[in-house]
Amino acid sequence: MDDKLVPIPVRDMMCRHIGGKAPTAEMKAKLARIKLSEDNFTGEGLSAYKTLCAFIRSILDLCTEGDASGCRLVARDTGNSGRSNRGDGGMKNPDISVCKDHDEARATHQPATKANEDAENTEKAQASSEVATSWRCASLVIECKSSTSRDHPFSFPRASNGRLGKTPAICDKERDGAGSNRQAEKDNFLPQTHGAFKARSQISEYALHLMRSQPRQFCxxxxxxxxxxxxxxWDRAGTIVSEPFEFVKDSSTMVTFLYKYGTMTQEERGFDTSVVEAPRHDIDEMIVWKVGMVEDGKLSPYHTERFKDAMETKWPIYKVTIPRENLISAAELEPKVDEACVLEIHHNHILTFPQRI
Structure with a gap:
């Protein structure tokens, strides 16, 4: 997996791969008022998750103003249920998930608080920022590690005694100086500790869930x-990783990324727009067709069972649009019996000649 991770400068990431709309001068002034406190990100506590959630929500709320209007995104603390209810320390859940803020998304994110157990508090629980991860609805996931953790998936500058100072990406093995510069650079980007390997496996699993649970080309x-x-x-060929950037004292890069993400089209966020959740009327039409086929005995028991499994589960039903020019007609599949090609093989050359038969 490590061979598929490629570091690039932050500027290249922002210019080449991040779509969306650049904030106007007026919007920049509003975004500049959103601040973070370093105290929330230099300790071992969990205050960073809630602080970061509120920070992201403040930015995403501005994405629905004026020309940037669109489906509102919200940030939710999805790691809390993993940290409190599981023995894996939250390794199976990203700490923060950004998803669409609509009724369906709220319904599929199961609240992680005990309030959900009480019918009177269901509405309160649904509004909570602490929910369990729904891979079907998550658009962007954010994983948080403390500044003092030794389990960072990549090398990061480290806060020491309240002052920020760069520390090298650590490799537990002692180096004898004989390794190549290329290997040294790789180890400096990808720490070779057990915790670092585990952390990279963790975030790659998140990407796997997103790509498998949604019609995605990248995320x-x-x-x-x-x-x-x-x-x-992330895409199916590999992963590009920006250089680390400071986002508390100077939040401009993070703010710009989140604002542009909030104003992206679904295609710019990596979704395959030829695949969408089927509208209710299409699903109803398919159900009527299936019932008629079953009653007429035109479906085998196997097909009937498969339709039942597909349409009576909680998984969504998708509508796939295929361009007409990409369709293969039955005529094109017919064998071409009236024409063949003769190959004459010469030294270093293959010559083809059409021949009637």
């Missing part, structure tokens, strides 16, 4: 370590 992710962060872009 973005943010990894936070103390006051620093990296932006990742």
């Amino acid at each position: 973005f992710m943010v990894v936070v370590a103390g006051c620093y962060a990296r932006i990742l872009r």
